[in-house]
Amino acid sequence: MTGLVAMITGAALVALGSGLPYLSRTDRYVKPALWAQILGTTVMGAWGAAVFAGVGTLGVPFRDSFDPAVGVDPLSGFFLLTLAIVTVPALGFALGTLPGSRGARSLSALTGAFVLAMTGVLVARDVTTFLAFWELMTILPATAILVSHHGRSARHDVYVYLATTHLGGVGVWVALLALARFHALGDPSALAGRAEALQIAIGLAALIGFGTKAGLMPLHAWLPRAHPIAPSHFSALMSGMMIKVAIYGLIRFTLGWPARSAALLGVALLALGLLSCLGGVLYALIQHELKRLLAFHSVENVGIIALGLGVAFILNANGDHLWAALALAAALLHTMNHAVFKGLLFLGAGSFHNAVGKLDLDHLGGLLRRMPWTGGAFLIGSMAIAGLPPFNGFASEWLTLEALLHGATDTPLRTALPTLIALAGLAGTAALAVLCFTKVVGLVLLGPPRREACATAQESSRPVLAGLVALATLCVVLGCIPGILVARLVSLAPGSPVRLPMTSGIDITGTGSFPAAALLAFLVAGGALLVLLRSRRSAAPAPVWTCGQPVEAPLRWTSAAFTKPLRLLMEPVLKPERSVAIERNGVLVESVAYESHTPHLFDTLLYRPVVRAALAWATFLRRVQSGSLRAYIATLLGLVIALLALARLGLMR
Amino acid sequence: MTPDVWLSTLVELAAGTAAAPLLPGIIQAVKARLQGRPGPSPLQPYRELNRLWHKSTVDPEGSGAVYRLAPPLATVALLAAVVIVPATSFEEVSPLGHDVLVVVGLLALARFSLAVAAWDTGSGFALMGASRDLTFAVLVEGMLLAVVALVALPSHSTDLGTLMATTSGLAGWGGALRWCALGAFGLVVLAETGRQPIDNPDTHLELTMIHEGPLLEYAGRDLAMLQWSAAARHWIMLVLTVEIFLPHARGALLQLLSLLIGLPLWCVLLALIETWQAKMRLLAVPRLLGAGTAIALAGFVTWFIGARP
Known part of the structure; x- marks a missing residue:
């Protein structure tokens, strides 16, 4: 009972922190709002830690029904603790930097809402709640990026983020609804009696869905675009926690997977992980x-x-x-x-x-x-x-x-x-x-x-x-x-x-x-002892040895x-592109320009063809959207007949 | 923890610390003989350490705390590794354990501290050496872990005491596994100790240095610590070679005996390789290390196909 009260209080505090900034037209309530969020997150994290340490679970276990339910078990508790560990310093950062900056009110409110959404995913105990918070967790960072950036490139990056995670997110929906269908949401070992192909299909759907959100290659295209342009405390939350919530989902729904298909899924995970x-x-x-x-x-x-x-x-x-x-x-x-x-x-x-x-x-x-x-x-x-x-x-x-x-x-x-x-x-x-x-x-x-x-x-x-x-x-x-x-x-x-x-x-x-x-x-004591041994350190300052050449700025070492x-x-793998342009005046070289660039091969070799194919397909489909009523009626009629045929054959129940 | 454990750990530490500089000394002396020079005595590294200990140090302009803390940090990491690799006390449990993966981590820590010190000075030559060293480390660490998996196949353990016990005797030398492990680890030894054909420890030609590069700015006691660290790398790698990758007996005395014979023999072998092989072109090294990884993988597959008990 105490735990339930603590969790509700914590969530209420964070919710309060999300609403508070809007009480004033100035940034007056931004700081109190962030403090409320810090307090609320700490309370939820502390109780998560307690459940993880073994004081007993809260609420109900994960169930197959669609009625809303919440609860905290040790796995959720561990992730709630992790959430608090990342969120509290991130909120401290917001406290030090947000007040007075552009969009401070919206950003502080969005931070609280984002924390709540992640908490919601972690404590959800049924499909509906889980998926609702899951989608919310995807949309809120996109909003935060758009609040802090107005440029065209930022909009494009947000578009890529939403498109990739939603397309990949289909996998989550498919996997969860299929697991619910076979009453295996709470415990996937219930799948043991089903065909191996079915187990593998559901497992792969979960892998693609959660893998996209976790940023596993080659489904990562959104991650290096969205994380850098978000406000820094949002980046910390996204990289530190949001992708971990996807890991939570993967563990939650595959823990205790039937042994028959587990080895294959394990090798698939190893391959994606190594890549x-x-x-x-x-x-x-x-x-x-x-x-x-x-x-x-x-x-x-x-x-x-x-x-x-x-x-x-x-x-x-x-x-x-x-x-x-x-x-x-x-x-x-x-x-x-x-x-x-x-x-x-x-x-x-x-x-x-x-x-x-x-x-x-x-x-x-x-x-x-x-x-x-x-x-x-x-x-x-x-x-x-x-x-x-x-x-x-x-x-x-x-x-x-x-x-x-x-x-x-x-x-x-x-x-x-x-x-x-x-x-x-x-x-x-x-x-x-x-x-x-x-x-x-x-x-x-x-x-x-x-x-x-x-x-x-x-x-x-x-x-x-x-x-x-x-x-x-x-x-x-x-x-x-x-x-x-x-x-x-x-x-x-x-x-x-x-x-x-x-x-x-x-x-x-x-x-x-x-x-x-x-x-x-050993390292601390030994290191200290060595520093002491070196005690009489009469160091003479001297210029760095550069063969006597003065080091000018262009000669300094760079990242490249x-x-x-x-x-x-790694040239065969990375395929960098180089170009050297030499300008000559007669035999004299006037200037040399060198340019090197390493393309992101996943973009050029994987995503671009897919996008092109999708656009071509869309162009083709546009013919159906001709505006002709007869064409629409024919399509619908065909669809109904096909569904009836499927039902007649017993393929749909 | 009993007093025995502390005593054996101290003996371990003292033996490793004192004996390590002898190994590069022997290599230098034998190499000079093979090249027809009288050469220095095998004790020359001790004299150099003594000389450096009494000289003052130098701080390059603009360098800061990282440059000053790097030598003690690298040295203490190597000291910990010396304790963990059991040369005399393999049956005791040291307070630092006997785990080979921890040794790999400590070697990486030493490498990192020297490389960031190179950045602190901003010296081009130091950075050149550091970037090459870290690049090769990528391949070496991959290969090293594959070799560790290879020798851990029978016991599933990364504990060096267990590994020494399960690899003792002549059993297993009929199969390909042990030979592959020895071959691949031999390459790891060459790379980690910075010997030819991968690196030349005697060169001070700026453009060819790898391990020596980040040491360029150091002097006095700092340099003494770093030179001892380089010697300690020889100690760790060669002790592992003799006690795990070569045929060896089991039991405290026999093991000590095999070390006393094995270590100098390996130093002679390294000197031979150095005399006979020129330093490789930089970009040829990855191919050599890749071949080592392939050998390890091949050995791994033979275990599953061939004679498995």
């Missing part, structure tokens, strides 16, 4: 704009989550319930970790944007010195997303790697080989992420300022900093105690309960061990220069 991992990080590497780069990294991290889920499917089909549970825990742990560091990075990018303007990577630099707190938090977030110990990204990648290793060594060859390739691919992805974030840290935080604005940048305001520092602390804390979360997460898996000891590190008998807290202690070896290596 997203490698593709996401490769395209992130060649971006020149910070927020766009971060958006591509979201694709990569969703891929890592998909790898964990895929191998959970495979291990489940193989009857290895312990490791299936651990693989699921790895995916969920990475979901929370990615929410933390991606929220941090997007809010950090937003702070830089507020301080210096455009976020073109080649024209930043030196921001760690000017903005030590924001820069320090951003550095920690970068190390966490690059999967470096002792931060949280390493913990979940470690567990995902372990799960993949088990999938590769303990299942038949037809699943083991794809899993091994995924394992090597994930290791390569981690190294690519290190390369990418070395570049980001170097170009944004270090070196000399490359633009006037960077030399005079001011540190962010207090509420923004509070959020950033809190998230950076979480990167360390979650990296230090992954074992406690994992011990709880494995119990979410269906079937016989798996019990793990509640230790700070992850230690599973018969496989590797990751003593997180000891490692952190740092990734050049990799682009050369």
Whole structure:
């Protein structure tokens, strides 16, 4: 009962926060509204955490009927907690930046509504409520983008976002309605008696529907367009949480999938996940704009989550319930970790944007010195997303790697080989992420300022900093105690309960061990000792060695220069376009112009033909819309006859 | 945690720290002999570390905290890896565990800290080396994980103690799996230690440096730490080679003996390769590493097709 009251109070507070700004024609109520939202989200997150920790579920379990119902079980509770962890700092960012800016009232109201919509999806316990909030969750960020941007290109990007997610979203509708039809919404194992083809069809529909929203490649086209142009706290919410709600949906409706078709779906998830991992990080590497780069990294991290889920499917089909549970825990742990560091990075990018303007990577630099707190938090977030110990990204990648290793060594060859390739691919992805974030840290935080604005940048305001520092602390804390979360997460898996000891590190008998807290202690203590040993540091300043040449601005290393070896290596995959124009005057070379551009191959090779085909089809269909009454009547008549024929044959019930 | 565990961990740490510089020293000395030069003594790295320890450091203009913190961070990551890779205490449980994936993470941490330090100085040569190092690391890490999966096939474990136990003896050398694992890991060793034909640790020609590049600006104690780190990479990789990827016996004394014989032998082999092979063109390296990954995958498939117990 307390829980129900807490959840309703929290939701009411957020709702209040969404309505409050409109009470005045000025921005007077924007701050109180955001505070109300912070409070409400905290209450809901706290209760979500309590349910996740095991105080007992609220409301009803997911059911097949269409009557509205809500409830919170440990899985929803975990995602509510994650939602609060991302949302509260994002709202803090809004608190520091929104008042006084353009569209502050609408944006603060939309933020609250967006949080409510995501909460709605997480607590829905029937198809109607779920789908209603699901669609709302798609539309609200689009509105927020249109409120803050008026340009033609922004409108086009929003159009692409809505078109892609709605087309892909059909998969969600198909999968959910089909599951409801077979009374398998709450528990897909009810599908076990049905034909294998049917199971696979429903599973693939769910994969396409939720995968589109999660940003899995090749269904990701909207993500790198929509995330960078949204207001920064919305970007943090979208990348940190909205795509995770899609992961929630995928887990909610496929947990306990019948073993017969699970292996195939697992391999499909591995394939999509690996493509997203490698593709996401490769395209992130060649971006020149910070927020766009971060958006591509979201694709990569969703891929890592998909790898964990895929191998959970495979291990489940193989009857290895312990490791299936651990693989699921790895995916969920990475979901929370990615929410933390991606929220941090997007809010950090937003702070830089507020301080210096455009976020073109080649024209930043030196921001760690000017903005030590924001820069320090951003550095920690970068190390966490690059999967470096002792931060949280390493913990979940470690567990995902372990799960993949088990999938590769303990299942038949037809699943083991794809899993091994995924394992090597994930290791390569981690190294690519290190390369990418070395570049980001170097170009944004270090070196000399490359633009006037960077030399005079001011540190962010207090509420923004509070959020950033809190998230950076979480990167360390979650990296230090992954074992406690994992011990709880494995119990979410269906079937016989798996019990793990509640230790700070992850230690599973018969496989590797990751003593997180000891490692952190060793690195901190050892590092401090080495700094002390180096004590008498009488450093002489000297110019950087450049063979005696003065370093002018055009000679400085750029984003493109740092990734050049990799682009050369990946030339057959990325297919960059280069053009060199040499202007001669007689034999003298007057000027040389070099231009290089890497096209997004998914756009040119996949989406463009599809769009062209769709337009051609539409042109053809336009003939039907001739305005001639007889043609319409003939079409309708044909349709009715066809339906009657189907009914007669017993194909429709 | 018993006092025994702490003692064995300390022994582990001390042995690794003290012995690591000897390995590149032996390689240098043997290489000089093979090339007909008298060459330095195998103890030369110790003398250099001692000399550097008493020199003052240099801070390039415009560099900041990241440049100053990089050497201790890289060194402590390598120290942790030395503790985790068991050379003397493989049957004890170290407080840092014995997990090979953690070692991979720590090596990446060391690599990252040096690369961001290169960005902090803005030195073109350091950045050139760092970007090449990180690019090769992509292929090496992929290959390394495939090799780890290969040796983990019988035991499903990434615990180094378990791996050493399951790979001991001569069983399995009749099949292709162990040979493939050894071949692929040999390439990992060459890449991770930065030896020819992938990188030349002796060069200071700016345009060809890979691992040495980010070290260019450092001096004094900073450089001493980084040179020890480079030696520690040799230690970690060669200990793994001898105790997992080559035929070895089980048991504390025998294992220690195999290390005492195996490590110098491998140093000689590396020196031989260095004498006989020129440094590769930069863009030929990925092909070599790709071949290594293919070998690992082939070994993996043979396990499923061939003799599975």
